[in-house]
Each structure stands twice: as structure tokens, then as C-alpha cells.
Amino acid sequence: MSALPFPRVTPWVGRIIAANAVVLLLMQTLFTSPALQELLAFDPGAVTRHPWSFLTYAFVHGGLLHLLFNSLGIFVFGTAVESRMGSRAFLSYYVYCAVGAAIFCWLLGFMRDVQPFVGASGALLGLAVAFAMYWPDARIMVFPFPVPIKARTLVIALVAIDVAFAWLAPGDGIAHEAHVGGAIFGFLFFRVQQLSHGASPRERSVERVVMVQSGAHDPTRRRPTPVPRPRPRTEPDAATAELDRVLDKISAHGIASLTPSEKRFLDEVSRRKQDKLN
Secondary structure, eight states, X not given: OOOOSOOSOOHHHHHHHHHHHHHHXXXXXXXXXXXXXXXXXXXXXXXXXXXXXXXXXXXOOSSHXXXXXXXXXXXXXXXXXXXXXXXXXXXXXHHHHHHHHHHHHHHHTTTSOOOOBOSSHHHHHHHHHHHHHHOTTOEEOOTTOSSOEEHHHHHHHHHHHHHHHHHHSTTSSSOHHHHHHHHHHHHHHHHHHHHHHSSOHHHHHHHHHHHHHTSTTOTTTXXXXXXXXXXXXXXXXXXXXXXXXXXXXXXXXXXXXXXHHHHHHHHHHHHHHHHHHO
């Protein structure tokens, strides 16, 4: 994936990727006990014994490829979203999506079997939803497809694929349910914002641009433009009223609807204006 507007890594994106890498390194070198991964992984059937796993699972990965794929996605979507949200709000949103994905799987576990899982994929799908909400028409190159795909289309396709595989191929070793949960909680986040503020993320971004352009660096800020006083209204004379009536008639029915006298009146008004200009 490429061609996104914020290619430079942002503070919390870098820290999250680094934290995930450090955890994987430690668990493959010093803390290699399978019991430790079981304590940190999210298991819907063991949440009462391991309540911390609602969050810790998102920092544990099953291998280097798993880490690299999630890190790439966090970088691609997270840098843009953190730049748009701000670092503090971004971190809160990331944690919210990670925990939300686990909550979704825990609730789903009452209806069907959900296997234990690890990885930041649920939070990653939440970031993808945020990107698509802010920039739905942004075009993203996705290997191996030769043409760019709109962000909104890509996210919808990813969620649809996860729903299909969760239903048709359960137990394939991929936490499709967590992906769907992160996307749902991300969408709910923006939906609640829209309902509470009465504006879409894109509308609010336009408002912010206007505010920045009229901010403290505006050289005219200390010298506001005086508001002209309204002129007293006067009653229109008969000629002005007749001209308005004729123009309204042309607008409604066309110039062919004018009577000969109305055409002469219009010609006379036109001639007077030309004389004033000359």
C-alpha cells in the first residue's frame, strides 16, 4: 500500500510498532514459555481469569511475518490518522479499537466458538476505518492489484472478506472475528461523533481549515474590516417596479411573452443606461 498523504512516521505509530517488535523479540528469546503467551493472548472463555488480556493480546504476535504485516498496516493508516486526530486522541482511539475487538469476540463467544488469538489486527482495522472516514476517496495501491483502490472500497472489501472467512472457514488460524470487531467499534466511534456534532469527519475538517486560515497568523486579524452601515431602504419608483415585473415575466415565460409596449419599455430602459455609461 502506498500513496498516502502522511508518509512520515508519527510519534505514537512509531512507539506502538516498536513496542510490538520488542515484545516479539523478548518472547522469542528470553520468555519462550507457551504459558506466558496463553496469559497474554485473548481467550473469550478465560476473560474472568485473565481480564488484562482485553488489551495485552494486541501487543503479542505469532511470528515475524505477522508482526511485519500488522506494522505495515499501522504505519500506512496510522500515520495519517494520528496526524489528523492528534497524538493523544489517536492513542485513545487505538486502545479503544483494540479493546473493542476483544469485547466483540467475547460477546460473540456466547453464540459460537471463538479461538484464542493475538495480534494488533483488530486495532489495525479500526485505523483503516478511521482513514476511510476521513479520506474515503483517497486512492491506495494494494499489492498485487495494478490499479489504486479507494480507501472506502478497500475497507468495505476487507471487512466483507473477514466476515465470509469467519463464517465459512472458522479455525483457519486468523482472527477474522477480531478484525470485524475492530472495524465495527471504529465505525461506531465515528457514527456517535457524527450524531453528537451533526457533521461528518470531512465536514469538520473543512471547518478546521477555515479556522486555521483565519487564525493568529492572519495579518489582518488586528485590523478587522469595518462593517458597512446599511443604507436606509427607499420605496422603489414606478419605473423600477415595472422593470422588475418585466424581468420576472421574461424569467418565467421567456422574452417572446412580452407585449409590444413592454418591449418598448425595456428598450427605453436599456438606452437610458447606455446614455449614463457614455
